[in-house]
Amino acid sequence: MSELKVAILAAGKGTRMKSDHPKVIFPLCGVPMVQYVLWEAAHLSPLKPMVVIGYKGEQVAAVLGEQAEYVWQREQLGTGDAVKKVCAQLMEFSGDLLVLYGDTPFISAQSLQRMIEVHRQQGAAATVLTAELSDPTGYGRILRSATGFLTGIVEEKDASIEQRRIKEVNTGIYCFSVPQLRPVLAELKPQNAQGEYYLTDVIALLAAAGKPLATVQSEHPEEIMGPNDRKALARTEAKMRQMILNRVMEAGVTVVDPANTYLDPRVKIGRDTTLYPGVVLMGETEIGANCRIGPYTQITSSVVGEGSQVYFSILTNATLGRDVEVGPYTHLRPGTIVENRAKVGGFVEIKKSRVGVNSKVPHLSYIGDTDIGAGVNIGAGTITCNYDGLRKWTTQIGNGAFIGSNTSLVAPVKVGEEALVGAGSTITKDVPAHSITIARAHQTTKAAPPVLHVEKGEGENSYRVTIKSPTPEVRLYYSLDGQEPTEESLCYEQSLCLEAGTVLKAKAFKEGWIPSKTVSLKIGE
Template sequence: MGKTTAVILAAGKGTRMRSPIPKVLHEVCGTTLLGCVIEAVQEAGISQIVVVVGNKKDAVKDSLRGVPVKIVEQQEQLGTAHAVMAVRHFLSDMSGVVTVLNGDAPLVKPQTVKRLVAVHAETNADVALLTACLNRPQGYGRVCRDARGYINGIIEESEASADELKIREINVGMYVFRVPSLLEGLDAIAPHNKKGELYLTDIISIFYDKGKKIVGLEGIDTTEVLGINTQRELAEVNRIRHDEIVHFFMDKGVTIVDPASTFIENHVEIGEGTKVYPFTYICKNVVVGHRCRIGPFAYLKSGIRIENDTDVCNMLEKSRAFFCER
């Protein structure tokens, strides 16, 4: 197997967000949705990353300054397959595999990306895709299987019949392809759906008809499938990530008096023995030492460093500080 490349799709309009900010630049605990996906891919050991931009591309490009990724523009937003086609020139000389992910799924874990790549290699599949079984699969494409249990297609919810809507197994939107198989499949995709778009999901039925090997991996943590399309969904994902962060610090010996009223962003360091009181907000890139007391009603702005054995009683910013030391 050759080198693995990741293609992250970040060109969509996100009209249901009703926001002037590009969807992928909304934040979850201080990190953009796109940034969360890029970090997961990097932590999975994939260093060659291509980001497909389109809607409000200049803002998305600006957010990627200094980030080691290649940027490809999708001139028109004509569907997910069309977005991958924009990367064709980059992939055509490759002999390895390519992982395709959505840029609006910020809870994806590096371990899951690694597992999917490993399953693809172990099974020598043309494509391995991540699936999940949900009690409420509304909003997601359904995974269809034949009488033998083999995956034979993915049907988008807007195209599904009443029986297909009852399927609980959904398509997460993460795939690992052999590059030659992907390029061959893209050539066969046509706009047969109601929107007249080119869906990447259509490649699964194309592969099935050609006798290519399709492998599904069911995800363990169903929160990883959560993509962002509305402000309500963004708030829900922020809550989930908030819980992950505060539980991480409590497991590391940090006392958080009231997790519900304490908000800690990504990329924060807090030393063992520190106590965080209610109504505290700690921004990203803050370092708090050991045995500190933070809050109540404390706000620590990004970039602040708190030395060991320090009390922060109110507000701490770069420009001014209100705190009391022991």
């Protein structure tokens, strides 16, 4: 059996998309459109496919990477010119060439395999995949002889009125015998309205040369459909999304609200898992069996172990073990590992950290660059201070430790096994195992500053001054000589009559409290 090489035409701009990016890399359900075609091509041949790139081809190559070989068509002169450039790189190849398009994401390996088999069984120089459409507008029409043999293909812009009535259309997908294709490619000329080299003209040239031709009519015409503008892209996205949802539901997954559930085709989900409304699963995410995901949860390139539940949360490049609970409003950032039966609760953010078996970070915490052992409880409001303005530092918390609420762990720091850290502590040094550590300042209470109220007195330079305190049961002391008031100073008992220019200082004192701030006023100013 001859070898098969696949060529995917992806050089066009996609003008109607009105974009600065090539059409073939527009995402469908999180995956570039052309990627779907590459996946199907991989089922047909072990040889690396060739992708013809042109308009901003470096973007296409960057997206696809090492999956393909690349052929540049820097000036878009039509499909015939593109295949010429492919064959120029296949000088030693004598097998078959399958020509596909990068903007047909629904094409299936099954349909293509059937076409290849017919091509080889009939020993055809070229085989065309056709489709019968009720509305063939926009497609090239299949031309046949009176006996039904394929004689050529005419593009709609070049078709006569009679030819436009033909319902059988060219899908643009061909299988060629490369040795028989090369001579006729050399004969191609741009004799059409667009000045391009049509690959469709190859069929007429082969027929005129008496070469055997074959056709295979697609059993699934929808497979040849591809979007040409943003509205069609939205319809294509909706159809692809429904196909993905159907696949997972047929595999035993419950999707409560398919209209509001969004899955990447690479996602794998175990049976008896339930997806609630608002779930978005992207990348190479794997969800185990018997999980509950959502509502309103986004998971990207993460692993969720069997029996876990995640709701109202965002996970990116995270790994959850079995029977883990996450949410609500939890953000697990790249590098996070949550082991079996652990819990990460509401308004918790974790980055590049491990939460050990049976440990809990229940609420209102930030954990970064931290290793948390098994059976640890992290109190509400705990944060790991992992960044000093220059670099990140790690925190280690041993098995069975208990971290009290509103604790700050200033990294680098270690908390030993079974250690208890008191609530409100700021930990800057290592905490020994099996210890109780409290690191917070002694609580103090300070009196509020006195309030001075000044009124004009009876004399020309006389003023009446009252001193009050917002703090009840305080003693008010004052000075008139510029000195700081103490409990040895004058005690305020009634309003004062003071001359202009006098410097009044007042302070409040209360037993067991810190004295208030001193209030100073120059009378008359």
